[in-house]
Amino acid sequence: MSVQPSLGVCYFPEQRDESEWQNDIDLMVSMGLKKVRIAEFSWALLEPKEGGYEWGWLDRSIDLIGAAGLEVILCTPTATPPKWLIDKHPDILAVDANGQPRKFGSRRHYCFSSAIYREKMSGIVTAMAQRYGQNKYVTAWQADNEYGCHNTTRSYSKYAQKAFRVWLKDKYQTIDRLNAAWGNVFWSMLYASFEEVDLPNQTVTEPNPSHVLDFYRFSSDQVVSYNKQQVDILRAHSLGRDMIHNFMGFYHEFDHFKVGQDLDISAWDSYPTGFLDMFAFSDEEKARYFRQGHPDIAAFHHDLYRGCGNGRWAVIEQQPGPVNWARHNSVPLPGMVRLWTHEAIAHGAEFVTYFRWDQARFAQEQMHAGLLRPDNAPSPAYGEAQQAAEETASLPRAETTKAKIAFVFSYDALWLYEAHPQGAQWSYPDICFRWYSQLRLLGQDIDIVSSEMDLADYDLIVIPSLPVVDDALVEKLKATQAIVLMGPRTGSKTPSVQIPENLAPGKLQTLLPLKVTQSESLPPNVSETIAYKGGSFKAGVWLDYIDSDLTPLAVNALGAGVLYRNDNYLLLGTLPEADFLNQILRDLANEAKLPIVDMPVDLRMRHKGACTYVMNYGQAEIKLNENLAGAKSEYLVGTANVPSAGVSILGEQGQGNK
């Protein structure tokens, strides 16, 4: 499917004076925007008292937007149940791990396991779907907002406990099976019935990791079922409209692949500078990219959510300037809003909508920029969005490029390591991000996939770490001709968090004849010196002690192997530092005949159809040489001199619209 991407904006008419609406909409049209997302968080406006719906303002705003030729993405407002509902049913509130209620006064104040909330949520969604499901201007729905934001996936309420027991009974059928799967004979944790199983919080010391992991899986499934409940209602009343949810960055407490299966479009909210400040980047990176965000933040999530959406995805909230919620909130460099827009489109976004139209003068997010300033003058992003809209419209329609590299990402793996860390430096999200980043620095396009997805048609499969490897994956790996690189701890656990009877890498031993006999986790100031292909490198964080008759490709100072290969399968027993990782990936990409383009540290590229997008995340201009630009291309956008925060787009000779 080849869709002409379009731009749009998130709009909150209920926060504006109605006299401003028409002018707002006229400006949107004049900028080249095509989509307007509305009604998020508006429950208290739509139902100010129980059952007393007030549709008027929404009717009128949809009419005005639609009449102007803009498509409406309509949000359900269920992330913010109104105060009267909470006061009537305080048990709707989630409960934190310390047993404290998470009260009204901000947002997402509900427990996914609250039956009464499911009923009330269904009520408002049904009412909206009935009223607007057939509205000709409404082309898509967004269900709720940012599931899990503010750590709301996991609730420790009595309703969660009850639902967890049901979930466990459904999974294990008998309590003996649960006891065996969890190894509850250890520490006399045996249960006589499912009714005895508590949530794994407030235990004296760490609870059983099998218990924790099942709770995390249950919590994720509660989000899946909640989303499906909403989407089913909406689909029933609003056939033909796209069902969307807006995922977040660096958030992992539910399985986005699973939620994505119930959606038409997996959208996400892209705030690169905020993410830079709040997540695991070094101080040096935080300074270098203070006003740009790290160059792989957006791309990583684009590739991930394209995977979650089976190819259909979008950026539904695009940062248009400073945000309010990071510890330090920068003003993006001039050009970054346009750059981020093109980066998304290069990766195949169907649309990019900015958050938000106007900067609100009040409440929690008053310091969050919009396309309009608080005084209704255009903000710097206004012009950049307009330019991006024009450029996007001018480019040839193109398929999203299917990558040659499959990069396996697993939410279940992440939860397993969270439940069972064994090493304080081990961070699965960080490992994945760093491995992904090295591939991007080699100029590669990447598909981030789940291990359940089709892995055929790839030339290189990268699995940074996957503790649970099932038969189906082993069969897919057996069937592939691709080179398969697997990182430490892969195959190290059964699905219920036990050590495989044949030790790690478990079922993978049919592909790679080796055993991990011991493993150690390293502190920050202890590293291993590794010899690989004549070079000396560093590795750390984790070290597997491996028994094998294979000759290792890399060995530590004691001569113990840390990288083994059998046929096209490679297993790393440690975490390489950047240059070591780069060398391994380079060697494998070369072997797989993937064209390598070494990126300057601040530059990134992405192919889309015949176009090559080049983005400069640095603070200085970068001149593209022949290696970077290719010989036969022409510049559809920009030139060979890519300024700071600039974008150049190259296409085949004669392909451009210019």
Add this chain to the structure above:
Amino acid sequence: MSVQPSLGVCYFPEQRDESEWQNDIDLMVSMGLKKVRIAEFSWALLEPKEGGYEWGWLDRSIDLIGAAGLEVILCTPTATPPKWLIDKHPDILAVDANGQPRKFGSRRHYCFSSAIYREKMSGIVTAMAQRYGQNKYVTAWQADNEYGCHNTTRSYSKYAQKAFRVWLKDKYQTIDRLNAAWGNVFWSMLYASFEEVDLPNQTVTEPNPSHVLDFYRFSSDQVVSYNKQQVDILRAHSLGRDMIHNFMGFYHEFDHFKVGQDLDISAWDSYPTGFLDMFAFSDEEKARYFRQGHPDIAAFHHDLYRGCGNGRWAVIEQQPGPVNWARHNSVPLPGMVRLWTHEAIAHGAEFVTYFRWDQARFAQEQMHAGLLRPDNAPSPAYGEAQQAAEETASLPRAETTKAKIAFVFSYDALWLYEAHPQGAQWSYPDICFRWYSQLRLLGQDIDIVSSEMDLADYDLIVIPSLPVVDDALVEKLKATQAIVLMGPRTGSKTPSVQIPENLAPGKLQTLLPLKVTQSESLPPNVSETIAYKGGSFKAGVWLDYIDSDLTPLAVNALGAGVLYRNDNYLLLGTLPEADFLNQILRDLANEAKLPIVDMPVDLRMRHKGACTYVMNYGQAEIKLNENLAGAKSEYLVGTANVPSAGVSILGEQGQGNK
């Protein structure tokens, strides 16, 4: 009013054997002390069971003290309600932000909003006032002790919630006005009645800053009303006596200007080495001033509380040696107790009373020094206090010097930033302290004032940051001939924490034609290089992006203005590092014709009448040159060689008593 300052001591006769009292008092007299503060924390002694008052010990101790010619400052003991009262009314206890009671077992275990506590507090205060209100030896009262200490201003009890709703109704009259002021349309936070408004704790993510700020204001007002309730009772029974409360250092959770209005004397408790260790000083400063305290700690609070007290203020607890409550507790350098005493008097203190007479051998503060050691021998402070008393008595009576510089400090600003930080490095108290310190390093006398106070008769008005600027202040600034320097974020908010319709600096745009269109908060390792008057300086923490037709006085590396001036009004859009700040203040002081005396880093001076006090906070002797000492002075105390921890006092020729 010109008062001859005197010294005194805090005394706990109930903690001594009665046989020791007379000797204690005789020693006090022989040292030259004039005032004795007693009865703090003594509720369980005065009322060991409900209604069963035991006045005898207090009668006798007042009689002995008074008979010796000493004035009694009598404390109400309401900071420590006895156990029988708490057991009878456990709801007196405050509740912390996590919903947990703050139990009996130390002190300040009450909620300012507890109606039953207000009643019981009124009971003991009335009983004391009736008994001692007309006592000839009692010349002043101290109400309670250190309001807010141990973060007790803000309680999250059900009584606080109830009182908060009443306070809100009183302020907003209708719930629609509250909803509008807070912008509750955002995130569906709309309330249908005041009864729906909870306290802003335990919310899923950050609550509305407008909600938080109103809660902070309410909490402050509860302290104001509590204090007024006590003082009103005392005044009714004890006409002509001074009403005092003892404020703390670096504590800001209630508005000390407002409490001060209901007092006669705003006193405070000065513990420079403890404050050094516990507050935001650098490791280098903590080492340099380990046994002295930073040279501006005491002075800052002297100037602040002189402002709160409309000129009448005192140090009611002066550190006499090591304390017990800091993470690291030093022994002050020999001389520091005398130095601190003179510093207070130089700033206009009516009296300085040491805390405490004897070092208790028991309980929480047994490692807190007194004028006597635990074995009743004199501690090092004993001799220093005696010397300070003699010197003070020998100096001419003098008016407190009214400064030429007004330095605007705002508790409301502090709370607003706390509720709405936007940048993790932004610390309003730290900014104020650093700006104040640079002025002191230029040898200046400073009045710290609230923005509500009269600003006429100053030559330089320094407003480090003041988010809410009202019409009255604008009028005062319009009327002044003084140079007015305002720091970043000034004028950036409405009173209900909204962005002004015309953007920051809001109403100040009538004085300064410019707009802040964007703002960013910087992390520690990102700074701006600023060009100012040919020099290159550093700034950071905050950066405003300013639109103006004015020519900036200072620009960043991109040429964007960070310091603008119109007439006598200047606005800084960033936070200058020390040398940049020094240069700006120096230039403005020069322009205002304030005589600048560059202080060596460890030296400070303060004028009082015709006297100049010079204090050496360093570890080495400092020789005063002519610039520092002035030409026409003679040394009333000390010489031109000021030793470590030493004081010299200069006066006009022929003025000294020596």
Add this chain to the structure above:
Amino acid sequence: MSVQPSLGVCYFPEQRDESEWQNDIDLMVSMGLKKVRIAEFSWALLEPKEGGYEWGWLDRSIDLIGAAGLEVILCTPTATPPKWLIDKHPDILAVDANGQPRKFGSRRHYCFSSAIYREKMSGIVTAMAQRYGQNKYVTAWQADNEYGCHNTTRSYSKYAQKAFRVWLKDKYQTIDRLNAAWGNVFWSMLYASFEEVDLPNQTVTEPNPSHVLDFYRFSSDQVVSYNKQQVDILRAHSLGRDMIHNFMGFYHEFDHFKVGQDLDISAWDSYPTGFLDMFAFSDEEKARYFRQGHPDIAAFHHDLYRGCGNGRWAVIEQQPGPVNWARHNSVPLPGMVRLWTHEAIAHGAEFVTYFRWDQARFAQEQMHAGLLRPDNAPSPAYGEAQQAAEETASLPRAETTKAKIAFVFSYDALWLYEAHPQGAQWSYPDICFRWYSQLRLLGQDIDIVSSEMDLADYDLIVIPSLPVVDDALVEKLKATQAIVLMGPRTGSKTPSVQIPENLAPGKLQTLLPLKVTQSESLPPNVSETIAYKGGSFKAGVWLDYIDSDLTPLAVNALGAGVLYRNDNYLLLGTLPEADFLNQILRDLANEAKLPIVDMPVDLRMRHKGACTYVMNYGQAEIKLNENLAGAKSEYLVGTANVPSAGVSILGEQGQGNK
């Protein structure tokens, strides 16, 4: 008593398939093991429903083990009450300092003060004792497991509160005495009855240290009485068997000397690499000893628990490879398991049993190594244990060497400093460990003793710090000819945490005519320069200001004394850094005619009878020179070249079995 030490293993037959038991036991025998510890944590297996005992599996496993010639150490399973018991009596759970229950789902989920748990614990212990008390294979019992692990000594339950009041009444008899002892006149904390006394948690600010210390003492006594209750039951039914508990490393919340008095053998669980990672070692030490543990970790506890056990002690859980519970978990260097085994035996362990036989594939500790790998193959420790067993059997039977140095360690001192720190850098456990380590670096054997124990027959008595010094200790010190070195804060408090009337060092002033008039606690970046015997050294953390007519042996830069001596008594007023401490201890050891052997930093030695054990904790081989090896010895094990992680054992000429 001279016992031939033996080795053994901790075994969990209930976690194995019964078909594996015989093979497991045959392997144990073939390795040379002698003891098997079983049944720990097995309550849910023994009593799967209330009163429904299932002894069969335990009967069979004991029979098999015993029939193979192995001794059984039988554990009571009371560290893990089963879920049905908790669900029936949820009040069994302990409560944390925040008032939250500490729930089921791991282990140690009980409050020592729960009367119902005492009853239920008694029930299962009695049932086991009745069934197995006379079993011929059962030669010892382990009561419960690791008292206090996961901070479970102190519970804030209502049952603890009730028991605390009883304990206080028993101690003080009248509430007036308690009020006086605690100094409750301070802050009106006076109680009218014992029923008014709460637990010292959730107070507004710090509670009275006297209150806290009594609560800590009470909590320790609850462990003592709980242990005694179990041991009394066991002894009544199982005469002649050794009563054992397994203590931990670096754990101090109960008095191990007191618990040890009710045991026959004070055993402990030795995990050197885990302790290295989790306790106060420098980053440099953590890197240097990452795979070995710091060389004094095991030895310190060996010497301590030998003291607790009055000479009878053992290592009942010896780390056999990586553990799971540290932040970073290393694989020990090859040889370390054998080295640790010999280190224990050198210090006089009666036995060393490895934890555990097999590495479980499931639950919390699945990454904890065993002698078997999870696939039942031998782990590296298997061969090392076998070698250690052979070597141990080959060595001559020898008495544990009684040391010439008594090192006084006090749990009560530790709690007092915890309740009353006065300086954030002050850490009593760290001070003790560092002082101990310096003595070991001088090649000394050390007895760690309590101050209540006999101190005669020592040549050097080292008391790093002991705040409470009673008459009995003073008498013992008066009687000794030994040199006595005492560190700062010694004698600084009365038993109820008051300053002595004659100031510190209190009663010690009869030995040392001096007074500490002031004390200060120093931050990390402030240190004192000390002149001692012509050298210049550093000291910090604490500094006492001392009045004395004695001539100090060491003075700070201001000439103030920090080390005083009178006769054979020395008092230090500060904490010396390592080289200063080494010099002082060296000088005193020389004076006491203790032969000094300067150890290379990674080497340690210990004498046992005529044998000298030498252990290399370093990563490189160390060659023993004559000074280290002695002239007249031969190598019973190893050679003069001690490899990394190697052991050499020297004996008198002709003494060896080889």
